Amino acid sequence: MSGQHVSVLGGGHMGRALLSGLLRSGTRPECLSVGEASEAARLALMRELGVSATADNARAVDGAAVVVLAVKPQQARAAVTALAPLLRAQRPLLLSVAAGVRSATLESWCGPGVPVVRAMPNRPALLGAGATALYAPPSVGTELRGAAERIARAVGEAVWVSDEDLLDVVTALSGSGPAYFFLLAELMAEAAARLGLPAPLAQRLAAATLHGAGLMAAAGDADLARLRAEVASPGGTTEAALGVFAADDLRGTVERVLAAAARRGRELGTLA
Numbered sequence: 001m002s003g004q005h006v007s008v009l010g011g012g013h014m015g016r017a018l019l020s021g022l023l024r025s026g027t028r029p030e031c032l033s034v035g036e037a038s039e040a041a042r043l044a045l046m047r048e049l050g051v052s053a054t055a056d057n058a059r060a061v062d063g064a065a066v067v068v069l070a071v072k073p074q075q076a077r078a079a080v081t082a083l084a085p086l087l088r089a090q091r092p093l094l095l096s097v098a099a100g101v102r103s104a105t106l107e108s109w110c111g112p113g114v115p116v117v118r119a120m121p122n123r124p125a126l127l128g129a130g131a132t133a134l135y136a137p138p139s140v141g142t143e144l145r146g147a148a149e150r151i152a153r154a155v156g157e158a159v160w161v162s163d164e165d166l167l168d169v170v171t172a173l174s175g176s177g178p179a180y181f182f183l184l185a186e187l188m189a190e191a192a193a194r195l196g197l198p199a200p201l202a203q204r205l206a207a208a209t210l211h212g213a214g215l216m217a218a219a220g221d222a223d224l225a226r227l228r229a230e231v232a233s234p235g236g237t238t239e240a241a242l243g244v245f246a247a248d249d250l251r252g253t254v255e256r257v258l259a260a261a262a263r264r265g266r267e268l269g270t271l272a
């Protein structure tokens with residue numbers, strides 16, 4: 001992203017994750033600006049990341065080649081419509097990470113001539129370990145797709161989907177997914193503590209296990225089922241544990257979990 005100015009509207013959890021990832025991958029702080037409503041968040045961003053942050057979104061966006069929309073879906077309409085004349089005059093790429101908000105809706109808020117790409121990143125972008133899926137309407141050309149992809153790649157892995165509806169599935173899988181793993185690790189630590197392990201020790205071991213398993217899963221062409229099978233030797237402890245997951249229909253639970261998140265993603269789009 002060297003040289004191109006990127007403006008992020010909304011410096012909350014996701015905005016900060018993207019900014020941190022971009023800085024880690026070599027984007028200079030002076031090439032980034034943030035429009036952020038909360039004063040406390042602005043001060044923290046300036047102090048901790050060294051980027052300029054303002055409550056005046058028009059100022060944040062001025063001169064930007066890419067505007068990343070990282071406010072909550074319910075806040076997106078107000079943020080975009082207030083800037084619409086400026087966006088039409090300046091024509092930056094609008095890269096929206098807002099869950100559920102359709103590209104046609106974003107285009108209608110901006111008015112004609114503003115190219116829109118949607119991205120669904122996740123919070124590990126903070127550490128450059130994000131997973132992002134991108135969607136661009138057919139009208140968006142190769143160069144702008146490349147600009148969107150460079151931002152996504154600066155913060156981790158990036159893939160494209162050709163059907164916009166699939167972004168709701170991505171939201172349910174990798175957008176919300178880190179929370180599912182955190183919950184599982186949290187519950188494992190609590191269960192271990194109830195079995196007698198000191199709670200801080202249980203937390204450390206659970207977090208380190210999540211980290212190690214994540215590294216193995218991310219390596220090369222890791223086959224998740226094979227990785228699981230390699231831990232679960234026949235008749236062993238892991239097999240006994242996995243049997244309880246199966247008996248309690250973990251598969252069905254996970255299916256319902258992802259369906260609920262995808263449904264909520266679609267709902268958020270309609271609320272925007």
Ligand SMILES: NC(=O)c1ccc[n+]([C@@H]2O[C@H](COP(=O)([O-])OP(=O)(O)OC[C@H]3O[C@@H](n4cnc5c(N)ncnc54)[C@H](OP(=O)(O)O)[C@@H]3O)[C@@H](O)[C@H]2O)c1
Binds near residue numbers: 057069078120122
């Ligand atoms: N969190 C994730 O892991 C994740 C993953 C994938 C995608 N996303 C997407 O990322 C977006 C942001 O989510 P988040 O979790 O980062 O939310 P968040 O922490 O609430 O951040 C949004 C920030 O934007 C500020 N804001 C609101 N209206 C604004 C405006 N008009 N101009 C500038 N700043 C404004 C908010 O300030 P106030 O608090 O004062 O309103 C808040 O600080 C959402 O659309 C979500 O779908 C999030």
